[in-house]
Amino acid sequence: MNHVLQVAMVEVGETAESLAAQVGVDPKTAARWINPGRIPRPRRRAQIAEILRRDIGDLWPDVLKRKEPVWFRQWADIEREAAALRTFELSWIPGLFQTEAYARATLAGEAFTPGEVEDLVAGRIARQVILHRERPPLLIAVIDASVLFRSAYGNRGLMRDQCLRLAECAELSSVQVHVVPLGVGMYPGLGGPFAIADLPDGGRRMAHVDSQAPAQFLDQPEDIATLDRRWERIRGEALPRAQSLDLIREAATSWT
Numbered sequence: 001m002n003h004v005l006q007v008a009m010v011e012v013g014e015t016a017e018s019l020a021a022q023v024g025v026d027p028k029t030a031a032r033w034i035n036p037g038r039i040p041r042p043r044r045r046a047q048i049a050e051i052l053r054r055d056i057g058d059l060w061p062d063v064l065k066r067k068e069p070v071w072f073r074q075w076a077d078i079e080r081e082a083a084a085l086r087t088f089e090l091s092w093i094p095g096l097f098q099t100e101a102y103a104r105a106t107l108a109g110e111a112f113t114p115g116e117v118e119d120l121v122a123g124r125i126a127r128q129v130i131l132h133r134e135r136p137p138l139l140i141a142v143i144d145a146s147v148l149f150r151s152a153y154g155n156r157g158l159m160r161d162q163c164l165r166l167a168e169c170a171e172l173s174s175v176q177v178h179v180v181p182l183g184v185g186m187y188p189g190l191g192g193p194f195a196i197a198d199l200p201d202g203g204r205r206m207a208h209v210d211s212q213a214p215a216q217f218l219d220q221p222e223d224i225a226t227l228d229r230r231w232e233r234i235r236g237e238a239l240p241r242a243q244s245l246d247l248i249r250e251a252a253t254s255w256t
Helices: 003-011 016-023 027-032 042-052 061-065 070-081 100-106 114-132 145-149 156-170 221-237 241-254
Strands: 084-089 138-144 175-180 194-198 205-209 216-218
Touching: 003 042, 016 027, 016 042, 070 114, 070 194, 070 205, 084 221, 100 114, 100 156, 138 145, 138 221, 145 175, 145 241, 156 175, 156 241, 175 221, 175 241, 194 221, 205 221, 216 221
Parallel strands: 084 138, 138 175
Antiparallel strands: 084 194, 194 205, 205 216
């Protein structure tokens, strides 16, 4: 429990309901901010800190220790709050399922110092805590089968371990992993990866669209609707859950 936040609210006579009214969220959302790991979005953190007359670092010290890239923190916050996540990945194992070794390999050749690489890897692995919460989000992931059979700079053991980790995650009750098989020709997923989050506060939805340049964060209904249509077409090309898990295990064996 965030005792500092709780005490600060008592000191100035604020409740979850009164905070919610002032920052424009549902009271249930505000009540969850007391729980461990529940951190408001940046704009709301600033509003709350001002209302409670405290520093952001006092209320949420972990914010200052975060390892994700600054540009990605908005989406990391959304992942933590989401009731459901849908993600499509064309070229990589999704970050929420990556091993440390695989995450490090995805950064090879980039213009990072060794220390920066370790921070980025730590931030990516830290995001995975949402899979093991008491109430995890429903996570549905679709990946292209080529990801399972693409070498990581010739390191077969790394790929075997990564496929085994993916299979382990795919067996979680809150996770579904579907694989688009290699025999599928052109399909909408070739346009690139994206993720859609369903948030608990009033049915709000957000999307994250990745690219070689900084990612886009979308919240307009027309943009989400476009991605919804694309998602349904992509998932329609993917194997059912059980067959996908069999293929993931087959891929792990192929790297042995």
